[in-house]
Amino acid sequence: MSVRAGMGTWVLVTLWMSAAPSLLHLPLWVPVVALLGTGLHYSADLAKAIWRKLATTLLLLFVVIGIWFSFDSWFSGDAILSFFISVVFLKWGESKSSRDYLLLVFAAVILAAVGALYWETLLSMLHMFAVVFLLVCSLIVIHQGDIETAGVTVAKRAAWLYFLALPVMVVLFLTFPRIPGPLWDLGVAFGLPVKALMEKGAGDHGKVRTIQPGGISRAKNDDGNILVAEFEGVVPFKSRLYWRGPVFWDFDGENWSLPENWDNRSRLLRHALRNKQKFDKELRWGREPVRYTLRVMPNGGRWLYGLEIPSTSAPEAFISQEYQLLHIRHLNKDEPKLQMQAFLDYGIGSSIGPDQKEKGLAWPEGTNPRLLAFGRVLEEKYSQPQQRIDEALKHLATGGYQFDETYMVEPGPDVYDRFFFDVRRGGADYLAGSMAMLMRAAGIPSRLVTGYRGGSIVALTNFVIVKQSHAHAWLEVWLDDKDWVRIEPKDVVLPPEKKPQEKVQKKTETPIVKVRSEQTQQETDKTKTAASASKNVPQETGWMLPDWTSLFGGLQKWVINYDPDRQVELLKGVGMKDTDWLDLLLWAGLGVSGLLAIYLLFWWLGNRREHDPVLAAYQSFCDVVARKGIARKHNECPRDYLSRLVAAHPEYASAAADITHRYISIRYGSNNDNASVAMLQRQVKRFISMV
């Protein structure tokens, strides 16, 4: 096998390795093209160049036809991936030079990265590392020149580099500041007009008047941006950000809807809390004020989605009777920018009129009978409304409910009955809607609030982007002593995979306090896990057999699910209280340079050991004599040096002569055994102490 063929083999293995997972799920013609491309490379001796060119062109044509038939769109992810793989293998078919090979292995890495987008599992992690290892092997083979080297030697060389690079990777992975994606959010946050980025039709969500159970989950599939908020100071916990939108009172058994005349501007303004006096009457108390700048994307309605609870108004905006922040015009084109203030913790509502109370208790005739019955039972059993709420939440927490945004309950009559008693699985608005109806059945006036919860923090700044995918629904109940109180059933029901039993127990407190206590709980949990994780490390390196499940669990947690939050949590574990991206960058730099320093140290120590002990001993002898004023010249042989020394310092004559003769006999004679080397060293030591 020639050197170049050996090089090619490594490159080919790298290519196939990187493409393998993608090939598994792409149409069958893609691996066929890849195989043919591979064969083309080895046909150089069989066919003329022109035929091979022709074959390449035909295959390319075949690829285009394949994409046309296999995929809906030219630019769908799979179509692009198929094209990319085909082109890479066809390029392999005609590649000859090292530069071609270099290009191909680089392409292979990109290919592996694209493959990782499809499935993010531990297996694909192993695949990724294998590809990178093969990349290193290929690079070494390409650049080691015309030396024929066994595959094992190449792999060994690559392994050295690879395993030294692993700790660097770990340090960077853990400490490099993470910018939450996607990247175009950055542009949006810093004032890029979002209209340009939004798809057509996405700007109509503000016109929605009715909402069907499950509607919010459907809306979540949309990736449109809703608003950008720039907070002054630290961004509050994302789970505490409720962006208030439409408030629904009317449920007809299948849909929630806003009243017909809801959008009437004069009606809205008449009831609005336009001046401070009016507002202060409503707001009984407010804590934790946050100030932020709000930029709302056109949505076709009046919605400004102010943070709960808005405490100031702004020009051209007002706070409605239902505490929403609304704009005086429909937002069709403009993106209003407002300075806002809100209280995250509040008590609001002064009174509830009899008509409102009636609306808040209304139950459409003959619908959802089981829910109604359950509510009645609660009402009879517990006298205090708060107790009924707690009991209902307890039911949600312990009743085996699963929060699953994507799950749809079949629409139709009695959908809440089916959700609440049979399916027990669904998104936020099933939970909130059925809970709202349950409260009504239990004699507590309630309403469904929709909007958004949370948001994504942009790249270590205090910008928060709220997207359609943050759509959420919750409910508010009227308690005579506490007024309107938000109830968040979602926090009681946890996603199926992480559902620690202890957390469920705690949901019997009052809802408002609940949110806070839960957060502190989560925090402590997090720090605990971080601390225990760091504690576990020395145990794992012991002689125990590794517990594979916990190892994989750990990998899952620390690799696949690693995110900015966990990063901060990790640094907290090492004693860093608050960290920003500059600290992280510093840590990353320190970590990497520390590692390199350690490597250098080992390398240096390794080099030192290489020194000849005989030379070292003689050199130290020479150094000592040099301090007496007689330095050995570069061209001076030991014997000449000795005679010069004896002439100047006759008192050292015998000792110096002994050392010199030993040195000469070891270096140039046959007297080269360990004993004589040790003797020389001893003599030199004696000489040094003598001088």
Next chain:
Amino acid sequence: MFLNLSPWIDYQRRLRMMSIHTRLNYAGWGFLALIFCGFLMSVNFSNNLIFAMTFMLCGIALLGWWQTRINLQGLNPGNWRHQPAFAGQPVVYNMRLSNTDHRPKLALTVVADGKPQEGLIALGPASEAGLCIHRQSTKRGELEKAKAYLKGTFPLGIICARSPLPDLPASLVYPKPVGSRPLPETTNDAQAHQRNEAGSFTDMRRYSAGDPVSRIAWRVLARSDEVYVKEFDGAEGQPALWLSWDAVAGLGTEERLSQLCRWVLDAERQGREYGLDIPGVRIPPASGADHEKDCLSALALFGVQR
């Protein structure tokens, strides 16, 4: 001077000799672009696997940089040796390069005068290799001294490390020996006394540098370990020639020099004594390798400002 700076200057010079400079080459920029691509992808999709891959590539690049440096460390260059050449021929430089390290050094290239030489050099642990550089000479005169360095991109090929070699020394380039005129038979009356011609043995004396090897008394050497050369009384040869500027009248300067060069070589080959007489230089008749070299040098440097 109160301060003896020479050790410091010496140290600096040694450092400069040992210093290894690294920079990214084209493949390196490609690799960097790859890392950047990976980074963008990982940020955009918040994909930890691609993050891991990107950081792995970073680590590999860093260590590759270090390994590339190591691959050039511990190399101990000797001195360049070279022979003057005739115009149009390459000047050949030779050097012994020794590897004092216990690691092999792979895929090194010598770059002389800005041109990378063909072929890659590989040195085993604690071994030596001969470097050979051909520098093409185009015209007679002096081939200027030039920088030379070792370049290596092993193992990853993304970083190019270079370590300086001693400068290629200046070399004489003799005129191209062309011309069809016969040797001019202009003598200066004196018969040449060809001292080196073997005649009758006269004496034996100690060897001194420059004596022809053919005169070494090998038997004496074998007996006594001392090197003696035999001396002869020489022979009466053909008359000495004067190779003069006027003898090549009618040609351009370079052609004249080329013709004279041809004559010098011919005369030397015929074993005749010859003198050179060109404007500014007059070399009395003699023969032998040194004399030939003197004459050729004079021709090479004719009109050249040194």
